[in-house]
Amino acid sequence: MRFEHPATFNPIDQLKVIGHPTSRIEGPLKTTGTAPYAYERHDVVPNQAYGYVIGSAIGKGRIAAIDLEAAKGAPGVLAIVTAENAGKLGKGERNAAPLLGGPEIAHYHQAVAIVVAGTFEQARAAAQLVRIDYAKGDGRFDLAAGRDEAIAPHPSFGGPADTAVGDFAAAFAAAPVQLDATYATPDQSHAMMEPHASIAAWDGDKLTVWTSNQMIAWGAEDMAKTLGIPRDNVRLVSPYIGGGFGGKLFLRADVLLAALGARAARRPVKVALQRPLMFNNTTHRPATIQRIRIGAERDGRITAIGHESWSGNVSGGEPETAVSQTRLLYAGANRMTATRLAALDLPEGNAMRAPGEASGMMALEIAIDELADKLGIDPVALRIANDTQVDPEHPQRKFSQRQLVQCLNEGAARFGWSKRNPKPSQVRDGRWLIGMGVAAAFRNNLVTKSAARVRLDRQGRVTVETDMTDIGTGSYTIIAQTAAEMMGVPLEEVSVRLGDSDFPVSCGSGGQWGGNNSTAGVYAACVKLREAIAQKLGFNSAEAVFADGVVRSGNRSVSLAQAAAGGDLVAEDAIEYGDLAKTYQQSTFGAHFVEVGVDADTAEIRVRRMLAVCAAGRILNPKAARSQVIGAMTMGVGAALMEDLVVDKRHGLFINHDLAAYEVPVHADIPHQDMIFLDETDPISSPMKAKGVAELGICGVAAAVANAVHNATGVRVRDYPITLDKLIAAMPV
């Protein structure tokens, strides 16, 4: 189905199932521990052996020699695979550094070997006997030092390296009020609960991998490419995923090494990346340095806005596209952005929780707060004054929906923003210095092809199959709701099967595109199935009404079970998009309000209250969507206050590579969180009239926290995370 024109009334608009706060249909499996995750698939194939991954001990250089003798002789060892004996390997389209390193080492903890043994303990013990001599090379590990030699990259994602409208330099120079500030965001790790994990089994030259992956088709394609085997010989299965956050968008070492280990051991092999490897072996969100310049009139209107960002990556890696939101968020006639990429030898930087956008908003939304300070204008009012309903670079291009102003106003009213004292460090509650902060939330809606297959059987049950994944987001549930709405059956009559590369190729889960596109694909397949049913029954498909398990046309009515009495009826289709994403800017908006307390003695920062107001198209399932947003807000608190992969610039690694040293928020850090959605349907986006939701929730949160800390203390911290050591000198005596 091609989606070329704004959606009109369709069966989804009945809202009998869609739009209801339905609990997750796979929830009972999760809460009873019976949803099988990749590493637990003991059932799928017998005789599984265990792999243990060895990561490079150096950040840059070469392997001079490997001695496998002792390890090979260790109890239970079945095989050891290294680059030397793995045979010729290609590299996935979406991988920068090779997943199996050697002799060249691209980054610390790059996998250099897998030891396969009969038990996990045997594999782990034998791995310690592998002797590797390294010849250490000189690596580049310091983004600030590499900044001057950074190049203008050609990003495959996000906008061009340089954008310009009007005359930024002149307008900035002429502006009566100017802000010029530089911000820094650190490297961050996804730190998902379930590490990358896979079980690989060969059947002749056909490979099946039970894994944990957000983008099944990408994974299968890159697996085939890496192994140099036909795409059709690879099957990836990933029905349950214990968190991904962008870290599982791509083929990673667990999949490849399980496959290589299984080939060498002639047995199925299971591999989970050990937790200490997770931080340097896999991808991470790259650090940025961002310079923002804004020129404004005294009444607050922005006349010039410029945003430059530097990030680094390994050879073949992409920049963090931190400037993209600045191109669209606020009005202003003169604009520029620049994205620069420094060559670094740290692990590969890649997508994480609103890649680019989250990092960019961390800086931009502090900058707006700083500008508000300089102007003496309330930060909510300043944002409203600079709202734009059109793409500021292309004024003929409208936003399909843009309720930023409504979000800000609604949030300000609910949060009690009027009680904020604009003068910093005035409000106290016992030993706590209290401050409030606000930031805009803004994330684009991406539309992309997504397919599904829908089957009606003689029991009247509907089964949906698509390679879409559920990474804890609620995909199972909203897909079931979509099929139930379309086919006129109760939710219980729908089965959803996900995450198998044998199923039609979906959009996958990433970039907050999963919800809208995957359900739109299911919508398309259901439209086709409705036509097939109508045709089978000799009904006019335009007139057929699907409700209560029955199809009606005129005075005839037939149950769905009867319609399929002669055999299953199956339809497969994809949603494909026309030009609406070009003619309209499709985005989601919100406003974050945060109250923090800063301990006047120790400068410890604790969040006290949070509110997000979001406008993100039709909310297919308010319960699932709310969970996504409050999870995202929690991650925003982590980004603001603690998450920091610390680079050891001498040894070339992220040194705090476990969950004790890389801190993410715990329950005690998260206070009462409130979030509401504004009513919105967006017919430009898809037949579902929905848009992405989840990543909107993280964009801006950290800046709202930072702004609240400033309001509490008067200290403006421009390098994240905001920790007590950066405030202590300014605490009251």
Place this chain on the structure above:
Amino acid sequence: MRSFSYERATSPGAAAAAAAGTANAKFIAGGTNLLDLMKLEIETPAHLIDVNGLALDRIDETADGGLRIGALVRNTDLAADRRVRRDYAVLSRALLAGASGQLRNKATTAGNLLQRTRCPYFYDANLPCNKRKPGSGCAAIGGFSRQHAVIGASEACIATHPSDMAVAMRVLDVVVETVRPDGATRSIPIADLHRLPGDSPEIETTLQPGELITAVALPKPVGGTQAYRKVRDRASYAFALVSVAAIVQGDGTGRVALGGVAHKPWRVEAAESELPRGAKAVTARLLADAKPTKDNAYKLPLAERTLAAVLREARG
């Protein structure tokens, strides 16, 4: 993890004798620290002596009015003990500020005292660390040292002792009771249990090989207002950046120990005479010879300010 042999000890004396009589043996109690380190091959014992079966899990009153805490009393039980909460509140508070509920259910009194540092370089066997591999160097010096010691450190090691409980025990002046392989017992004041790193940071205590901790004796209650304040980046489940254990008496005198600043719980009795003059005067003495790194210089004002807050609260 290397393969190892395992035995269950039947008596404290037998445990100590077995530890001395077997090459590369270690006691295992809750295992919450030791097992993690074994999986990473930072600890590589060839033999484990499980002491959990020893009847060292009681808290008894002593003749001098104090309490004797068995080495195997779990952190959860110790923190919850009515007598501890009433008379040694600083200890109960310190315990509850540590780790998580699940860990405290497992962790034992002796294991907690002997837990090893959380220096991230200690945990990565690819990097130099004198504590893990004597003579290999100290990667934390000149590296990421935000958590590290500001005082009492050496050219060889700047690690901190991570225990909360031990800081409270230091301020309470507990005595550690042990049995040695030859069956002899001794009592070690806690001040003498942990060592500064010097040029042998791998040797962390004055315990002799095979020496088993059997109990910790709390002297009779000292009264006063007792406080434990732990400062950290996240609200729970994080090691202290700085912590303060304090006992403040009605007349303004008292005792103070710091956590998170040194290779052992940090207490300088002479500094306590400054207590009536306030936190600044105390920390000036307590941290007089501090040599912080660029990353952890914040600990000096932080310690002073935290102590000031504790004293203010204690004095109402």
